[in-house]
Each structure stands twice: as C-alpha cells, then as structure tokens.
Amino acid sequence: MNGPVLLVTADPALVTFVRECALRAGAWLDVRHSLVGIRNQWRTARLVLLGADLAYPAYRRRMPALRSLIIVTANPPTPATTTAADRLRATFLAHLPIADGWLVGKLADTAAEVVQQLTGLGYRIGYTDSETAAASGQVNSRDLRTRRTDEYQAVYVSFGRVACGPDLLGQADTVQRSNYRTGECQVNG
Structure with a gap:
C-alpha cells in the first residue's frame, strides 16, 4: 500500500475529529464524502478510515476486504455498525473523540513511513x-x-x-x- 490515509464519510463531525487527529500525527489525509469512484484509492491507501455512516453501504457495494480498515464513529457504535464492521473484516472500530489518542498513534505510524522515505x-x-x-x-x-x-x-x-x-x-x-x-x-x- 502506498497512498495516503483515506477517510470516507459524509459525517462532518467525524471529518473534524479525524482531521484534528491527522494534524497531530502529521499524517496525509485524503477525505472522500462518498463511496462512488473510490475503489482504486480504497485498495492503495496505507490506511482506510471508514465512517460508521457508510459502513453498511460499503458492505452492500462489496468493497474489498482490507488488512488496514478502521471503522470510525462520532457516536456510540450501534449493533448495525458492529455487524457492518464484522462483514467488512475491519481491524478496529473506534469511537471518537474517546479514541482520539489511539487514532493519533495509528496515523503517526503512516506518517513515519512517509518521513523515512523522504529522508532516504x-x-x-x-x-x-x-x-x-x-x-x-x-x-x-x-x-x-x-x-x-x-x-x-x-x-x-x-x-x-x-x-x-x-x-x-x-x-x-x-x-x-x-x-x-x-x-x-x-x-x-
């Protein structure tokens, strides 16, 4: 995987939370508000953050399973969100802003790879x-x-x-x- 961190959500509160985390981590964030036309970015991103609002639609669209998919939500996870996360084989389900420190760490890992490449x-x-x-x-x-x-x-x-x-x-x-x-x-x- 060689692209930026991809955030896919139509939830403005979630975009705000994740942008703040990305800024703190120094990560490169690509924000998309829809699942339409993102299949290539989905496959090549270092990390995909999928908003809970689009988790079930992503499953219905048969988006490919990824080793680096995290479902993020600004509200407490619902049973439907958990089911969609399981079906998409998401690695984690993160409730923001409660899990923001944890997410900053995950995002910092992707930023560190880019910084190492640039230094090299x-x-x-x-x-x-x-x-x-x-x-x-x-x-x-x-x-x-x-x-x-x-x-x-x-x-x-x-x-x-x-x-x-x-x-x-x-x-x-x-x-x-x-x-x-x-x-x-x-x-x-």
Whole structure:
C-alpha cells in the first residue's frame, strides 16, 4: 500500500475529529464524502478510515476486504455498525473523540513511513509549531526543531539538499521552498 490515509464519510463531525487527529500525527489525509469512484484509492491507501455512516453501504457495494480498515464513529457504535464492521473484516472500530489518542498513534505510524522515505531520498525533515507558521505564512529556520517536542508540531520538508547538485541545474530556486501546510500534510515539489 502506498497512498495516503483515506477517510470516507459524509459525517462532518467525524471529518473534524479525524482531521484534528491527522494534524497531530502529521499524517496525509485524503477525505472522500462518498463511496462512488473510490475503489482504486480504497485498495492503495496505507490506511482506510471508514465512517460508521457508510459502513453498511460499503458492505452492500462489496468493497474489498482490507488488512488496514478502521471503522470510525462520532457516536456510540450501534449493533448495525458492529455487524457492518464484522462483514467488512475491519481491524478496529473506534469511537471518537474517546479514541482520539489511539487514532493519533495509528496515523503517526503512516506518517513515519512517509518521513523515512523522504529522508532516504535526501530531503531534510524538521518540525515546527503549526500555529506560528500559519499566522506568519512562513517557517523560519529558528522555528524548526530536529525532533518533535509535542504532538501538535507539523512536519516541515526542506528541498534544500535535493535541489542542490550538478544534475539539478536551474532548480536552485527550490532550495528555499518547502511543503509546509496547515491542516493536511502533502508533499509537493
């Protein structure tokens, strides 16, 4: 599996809870509000979070069983949700916000894989306070840390080392660029 974390739900409260968890974990989240046209993303996502509101419809659509499917709900799980989770062979059923700390850990695992891949490719990774960066619109070197000091810090990817070298002539302007985003973490070149 090589895609981002996929969240499929039409429940706005659930989207809010999961986005907050993804931000804390530094995970890349792809949000879809319907099961229509997502079969490819369903198969390639590192982790699929399926809202309880769409669990039974997913079973009826015969969505493929996954080793990394978690049903998430903003309300106490109902017997229908539990039955749908069993039929979809979901790994876990998580009630948010009660299980938010647990979900942050699961999401952080997917983010760690991406950070390791970027580090291996020569990107320099730092961590910064997301609120400070969002307020100023930029990240200064004094605001970067080599290690995460709290779960609310965002991942910062510097293209400096990758953009320098004889094979990348003409791309020196990318040295000062990064992928810093507030909300969802995405890697853009």
